[in-house]
Amino acid sequence: MASEHFARPAPPAQVPMAPVPYEVRSQTAETDDTATLVLAPADGTHVPPARPGQFNMVYVFGVGEAAISLSGDASDSTVIVHTVRAAGRITEAIVRASAGQALGVRGPYGRGWPMDLARGKDVVLMAGGLGLPPLRPVLYEMLRHREQYGRIEVMLGARTPKDLVYYPEIQSWRHRADLRFQVTVDAAGRDWYGDVGLVTARIPDARFEPANTVAFLCGPEIMMKNSARDLEARGVPATAIWLSMERNMKCAVALCGHCQYGPDFVCRDGPVFRYREIRDRLSCREV
Amino acid sequence: MTAPAVGDHLRMDRRDFSTFLAALQSSGYRVVGPTIRDGAIVYGDIRAETDLPIGWTERQEAGTYRLERRADAALFGYVVGPHSWKKYLFPAHERLWTARREGTSFAVTPEPVDETRYAFVGMRACEIAALDVTDKVFLGGVRDPGYEARRTRALRIAVQCGQAGGTCFCVSMGTGPGVTHGYDLSLTEVLEGSRHEFLIAVGSEAGAAVLASVPVQSAGPDLDRTAERIVSTTAASMGRTMETVGLRDLLLSQPDHPAWDRVAKRCLSCTNCTMACPTCFCHTTEEVPSLEADQTERWRRWDSCFNLEFTKLHTASVRTSGMSRYRQWLTHKLGSWHDQFGMSGCVGCGRCITWCPVGIDITEEVSALRTPAPRAAVGAPR
Numbered sequence A: 001m002a003s004e005h006f007a008r009p010a011p012p013a014q015v016p017m018a019p020v021p022y023e024v025r026s027q028t029a030e031t032d033d034t035a036t037l038v039l040a041p042a043d044g045t046h047v048p049p050a051r052p053g054q055f056n057m058v059y060v061f062g063v064g065e066a067a068i069s070l071s072g073d074a075s076d077s078t079v080i081v082h083t084v085r086a087a088g089r090i091t092e093a094i095v096r097a098s099a100g101q102a103l104g105v106r107g108p109y110g111r112g113w114p115m116d117l118a119r120g121k122d123v124v125l126m127a128g129g130l131g132l133p134p135l136r137p138v139l140y141e142m143l144r145h146r147e148q149y150g151r152i153e154v155m156l157g158a159r160t161p162k163d164l165v166y167y168p169e170i171q172s173w174r175h176r177a178d179l180r181f182q183v184t185v186d187a188a189g190r191d192w193y194g195d196v197g198l199v200t201a202r203i204p205d206a207r208f209e210p211a212n213t214v215a216f217l218c219g220p221e222i223m224m225k226n227s228a229r230d231l232e233a234r235g236v237p238a239t240a241i242w243l244s245m246e247r248n249m250k251c252a253v254a255l256c257g258h259c260q261y262g263p264d265f266v267c268r269d270g271p272v273f274r275y276r277e278i279r280d281r282l283s284c285r286e287v
Numbered sequence B: 001m002t003a004p005a006v007g008d009h010l011r012m013d014r015r016d017f018s019t020f021l022a023a024l025q026s027s028g029y030r031v032v033g034p035t036i037r038d039g040a041i042v043y044g045d046i047r048a049e050t051d052l053p054i055g056w057t058e059r060q061e062a063g064t065y066r067l068e069r070r071a072d073a074a075l076f077g078y079v080v081g082p083h084s085w086k087k088y089l090f091p092a093h094e095r096l097w098t099a100r101r102e103g104t105s106f107a108v109t110p111e112p113v114d115e116t117r118y119a120f121v122g123m124r125a126c127e128i129a130a131l132d133v134t135d136k137v138f139l140g141g142v143r144d145p146g147y148e149a150r151r152t153r154a155l156r157i158a159v160q161c162g163q164a165g166g167t168c169f170c171v172s173m174g175t176g177p178g179v180t181h182g183y184d185l186s187l188t189e190v191l192e193g194s195r196h197e198f199l200i201a202v203g204s205e206a207g208a209a210v211l212a213s214v215p216v217q218s219a220g221p222d223l224d225r226t227a228e229r230i231v232s233t234t235a236a237s238m239g240r241t242m243e244t245v246g247l248r249d250l251l252l253s254q255p256d257h258p259a260w261d262r263v264a265k266r267c268l269s270c271t272n273c274t275m276a277c278p279t280c281f282c283h284t285t286e287e288v289p290s291l292e293a294d295q296t297e298r299w300r301r302w303d304s305c306f307n308l309e310f311t312k313l314h315t316a317s318v319r320t321s322g323m324s325r326y327r328q329w330l331t332h333k334l335g336s337w338h339d340q341f342g343m344s345g346c347v348g349c350g351r352c353i354t355w356c357p358v359g360i361d362i363t364e365e366v367s368a369l370r371t372p373a374p375r376a377a378v379g380a381p382r
């Protein structure tokens, strides 16, 4: 099938494993532990632009590197935008980086979302927590060429309202008439007027023509697994549901072995996989 | 005699082996090969032929390794030990680059090309096969510069095995004991009565060049026949066998087979098998900043799928049970390796069997998985 997803991108022509210096242009706090960074080349050298769903290895001098997905507008090749949650030592150091500081970037890696397969289709985007940043470039792209897609249904689940990233942007998306953006949280106080519950509970409400739909899912594995199951139950073909998988990664060039997922290296063969290809593995524990 | 050429079969007297080693050294090679250290035959620098385990052999069984004296003075009268050549091509600990702060930014200097020209003396057929595997891993996709630098410079001096080890099963894996390809020189040691000599097959120009200063003669059909007989005797005395027909599907289709739980009860997750295996390539990276904080280094170090942190995600590891980690190792090595690299990840060297402290035997585990699971266990929810 002719899709950009299947064309395994040529590995970037860099010294493998060597980060390229980038300068932090801005750092914006999203939540207590999450920030969005805008990066620009520090000395003119830049990495090739990433496509939606691809990721870079982001490096902090003297600390180490972590896999971070493209979260900005893929059509703007002058900067790289990453949204990072402080999950440990390295990501904490990335989140703390301030304007003017240098970070390293190598990439982009992996196969992204199959954007061309979504053209002409209804689109379902389901995100759990920090699954939204890797889907934001998809939304930007689709809204820029809005006429090329059918309905666009976005379903976002978060633990609490305080955990929502891109809050102002979400407000504006929710006000648009050309897409539906549903937000649900696991728990909230009395100041939350939105939905409370699992993101999968939004599926029955969503309007799309199942046989003519493409769904992109990103979030905790259990959330993606259940969402894919429910979407399939509503009639979306297992071949039209795509999941972005997460595994431990050290090299991002299919050498270190950490991200193996059955026969696949998530860094190279993923992170975006077709549901039908990985359904058996999703239902098997500890693969 | 005319100068040795590719394809030649030559005869070298045992007494000229030192001359052969000297020829390697004077050709600029760093000669490495089998030598005795801490009660085992390991790979190390060979300065003189006395560094070789002359007159030694070993007894190998699941979880057991013991050096023993031979009745003769064979130079290569043993099989493979706990080391493999990967320790040279893919060192256990290797610096990838160094970075230095420059103003607000930093500059990365890749590790300089390692120009060491190794001569690997005594590569067994299974080890030549292991080289095919690691070539595919490190050069088949994104090329690893360190591996490539050392690999392209290395001279491969193979030795056909004159006997099989107790845990060997190269015949099952189709990798040995005969050396058929992938060598610069291939030696067969012939030690019969007072006759002690080597048959040398020349596999490359580089191999031929080394022999220019070594006293060799044309081998003649008699020596060739003797070498063939030695190899077929070895093939007939394999310590182990493994049925490989349909193995990939067998392994990947039975994630719930009770054999996984049984082996997991014995496995200590010690990682010995993965360290000893000549094809295990998993590694991790480490950042090593200098105390002054203006310089830092990126290193990589062998890692193992048996380590709990190997699959760590922010909350927990993906493979927390020992069962899932053993299953990952075996299904990868004998199963999904085919999907990834178009070949098996196992060459039948037996190291993982010998060096497992509790004697877990990969060939027995495959047999156990071939035994149909009791009905109730098949597809039972986990």
Ligand SMILES: Cc1cc2nc3c(=O)[nH]c(=O)nc-3n(C[C@H](O)[C@H](O)[C@H](O)COP(=O)(O)OP(=O)(O)OC[C@H]3O[C@@H](n4cnc5c(N)ncnc54)[C@H](O)[C@@H]3O)c2cc1C
Residues within 6 Å of the ligand: A055, A065, A066, A067, A068, A069, A070, A071, A083, A084, A085, A086, A087, A088, A089, A090, A091, A092, A130, A133, A134, A245, A246, A247, A248, A249, A250, A271, B312, B313, B314
């Ligand atoms: C394809 C991909 C895309 C990602 N995109 C993003 C993103 O856009 N934003 C974001 O905040 N995070 C993202 N992550 C997760 C991020 O890479 C991890 O949170 C990060 O590696 C954790 O490292 P740490 O040192 O801060 O945490 P620690 O918990 O201190 O890490 C300890 C070790 O575990 C490893 N590790 C822990 N969690 C992960 C993980 N989830 N993935 C890989 N290795 C891990 C680290 O490499 C480290 O060696 C992504 C992960 C993958 C695989």
Ligand code: SF4
Residues within 6 Å of the ligand: B273, B276, B277, B278, B279, B280, B333, B345, B346, B347, B348, B349, B350, B351, B352, B353, B362
């Ligand atoms: S799996 Fe065991 S027998 Fe096979 S190549 Fe590795 S160490 Fe040798």
Ligand code: SF4
Residues within 6 Å of the ligand: B266, B267, B268, B269, B270, B271, B272, B273, B274, B306, B352, B355, B356, B357, B358, B359, B360
């Ligand atoms: S199989 Fe044996 S050698 Fe391998 S991790 Fe388990 S106990 Fe260690």
